Each structure stands twice: as structure tokens, then as C-alpha cells.
Amino acid sequence: MATKSLQAKGEDLAIANKQLEILNGGIFADGELPYFKDNIAKIGHFPLRPKKLEILQINVGYMCNQVCEHCHVDAGPDRKEIMTRETMQQCLEVIKNTGAHTLDLTGGAPEMNPDFRWFVEEAAKAGIKDFIVRSNLTIIRANKKYYDLPDFFKKHNVHVISSMPHYTRGKTDKQRGDGVFDKSIKALQELNDRGYGMPGSDLRLDLVYNPSGAFLPGDQMALEADFKKALKEDFNIDFHNLFAITNLPIARFLDYLIASGNYEDYMYALVEAYNPSAVANVMCTNTISISWDGWLYDCDFNQMLDLKVASKIKHIKDYNEDILNDRNIIISQHCYGCTAGAGSSCQGTVA
């Protein structure tokens, strides 16, 4: 189990360019596997272009109470990148005027940003239709000051999306750290107590499943059925939907793939599972990702690779939705992660 971020350990792969060198080199450079660009060109999707903007995804900081093995953010307690209130204010101006219907707060653990609650309260006033917080669950039980988060979420009708790698203790703790499973179960029960995730409830509680290793997620509906049955029978827990999300080969997951000798096989698996019909709906076509320091990206993954949008509007302070939407999306080989099988996005499958 990891205890420090790659950045804190001074690892090469903490540097975005080093990751891109790997993703653009090796088996792709020598022609063994096709570049993502060449595959999407065959179906007329190159350059990849945005459709109508639907989701603003704001990363309010990389600090997290967990250090998950697969984390593409390389988040952890040692990360100090935190969105300031000033940048939040710039975001709020955008939220008030955006055509997007969904606001999606992520991190790190977004709740660890000291201005998180203020930001949620202000953003809730903007009356956005779907207001998501990506919560890792354990944060709710990490410290007394977070115990009231379920009530806080309920008060602002926040849609909670939480990671849950497996319905068994062993698989969960291996990926996310000892004790994570028990804390997550307790947090889910507390959310259920507030009405979250209950059948017919408007308080949305969805779970995210990431494979805990060098393999792709199976069928989302089958996994959802397994999760629902096991969590109900074992812990009387209800939730709405399960999103099966493919791990993208960047940051800590890339580090793991290389260290475990699985990198080539994993890239083969992604390319083999490439599904052309997923391309039209990849999340970068309807999402803008905003980093803790206000820069704009096509997605959270490009944010971690420091690939800022290819637009003259690059920062939240200059935000202009029309100009921004008239851009080419930046792609690399990590994008195969979003087009494998039934496709993958922060909202689950796309094909």
C-alpha cells in the first residue's frame, strides 16, 4: 500500500512529460499498436471536437486522506495544491452563467479544501440541476469535523458519487488502504440513514468501481447487480447506480503497471477493447475540467498530464464558453482508457 504520492517521493512519473513520453513511445512509436489519433481518424473523429457543454468538473485540490494505488491524480495527504477562495469566486461567476447542467466537484478529497462548504453553499445558490460531489466515503469518518457531511450534502441536495472498489473487505483494502472498507461501509450506512441511495429517493448516491489491478472493468450492469446483492445482504446498504470506470494509464496507475510488468499487456488490452462507437460520447466532448489553480483542461486526466486546452481561453479568469467550445480536444494514448469496451467516463459507460 502506498503511503506517499509520487510527487513527494520525487519519482520520475510525477512529471507529466515523463508520462507522455511513455504513452507516446515504446509499443506505439514502433508501430506495434496504433496511435489513438489514427484509430479515431478512421471513423472521422479526428480532430476530436466538443459537443454541447454539459458538465463543469472542478478539481478543488489534490489533498486526500487516502493514497490509493490506482490514483490518477497522485493525490494524498502530502499534496498541497488547494483551490483558493479567489479561484472559487472566479468559478462561481462561471457557474452562474454556464450552459452546463451539471457541476462536478472532485479532488483529492474535495471536502478537505478549507473553503469546500462555503463553495458548495454558494454554488448551490446558482441552482445548477445536478450538483455532484465525488466523495471517497472514508473522509466522512476520518475526523469529527467531517461527521456532519451527510447532513450537509442532504441540505444542499448534493448528488454523492463514491468510490467502492469491491464489496469484499480484502479487495477494497488492498487498493485503498487498511480499514477503508469498514469505514466506507459505515459511511454508506450513514448516507442511507439520511435517505441517500434509497429506492425512489431524490438524494442520489452512486458508486464508482475501479478495477483493483491491471485489468479492465467487466460489464457495468452485471457488476452493479453483484454489488447491490452483496451490499444489501451483508450490510443492508442501498445505492442507486454503479459506474464502472476504467483505470487510465497515468500517474500512480501507470507507475504500478510498469513496476508490475503489466504495462504492455494493459495497453494491448485497452487497444484490443477499443470500441469506435464509444468515441462520440467520451466525456471530454461534454465536459470542461478546471484545476485547483484555475487552468482549463479537456478532462481530469489531461489535467494530470498538464495538457491545457488548445484554446486561447486557458484560464477560468478569462472564461468564454463559446470560444472554449470551438477547440480541438487534446488526445494521447491514455484516451484508449475511455473507449475500451462499453467506454468509460466519470458517469460510467458511454457506449
Place this chain on the structure above:
Amino acid sequence: MADSYYDPKDLRKFGKITEWSEELGSKFFDYYGKVFEEGALSAREKSLIALAVAHTEKCPYCIDAYTKDGLQRGITKEEMMEAVHVGAAIKSGAVLVHGVQMMNKHDKLSM
């Protein structure tokens, strides 16, 4: 030419068998794909059967493929090992049930 009979990378090339016999290769893969679809048995159950048979057939490619397939389906390692034991039990049962033939022959030949 590889200097050993099994190379894990060869599994990636399995689909290429179609190149030397388009019709038969395609028919095989169509059949194979159909077999593993959801049916009277779930795809999950079929995956575990495949894992057990992979072991009794001692096919290293199949073991790799269906271990990974099981992980993708959220099958636990305990379930996988039980499936392997099912295969092992049938294998050993198949040996031991021949013991009856041995006993029959023994008794027939003995006074």
C-alpha cells in the same frame, strides 16, 4: 522462432489463426463468442467453468485469460480457487474411478 513452446505474448495473436483459414477461424470465434454470452448459465458462471477446464486442460493461455476474465467480473480469488478444486476433484475422481476396473480385473484374475 521462439526457443520455448509457450510465450505469453502468443495469446495476443490468437485471433491470427483466422488469417490462414478465414472460414474455419471465423466460425470458431463466432461459436466461442456465442458460448460465453449470458444464457441459461450466467456469463459469470461460464467464466468459472472455463477457469476450471483451463486447469484440467493445463492450458497456460486459458489460465491467464480466465484469471483475468474472472477479475474483470469481480470474481474473488476464493471463488477462483474453488473452481480449480472442482477441476482437480473431477480429474482425481476420473483416475480413482478406474480403481474399480483394477479391482474388477484383480478379482477376475484371482482365485
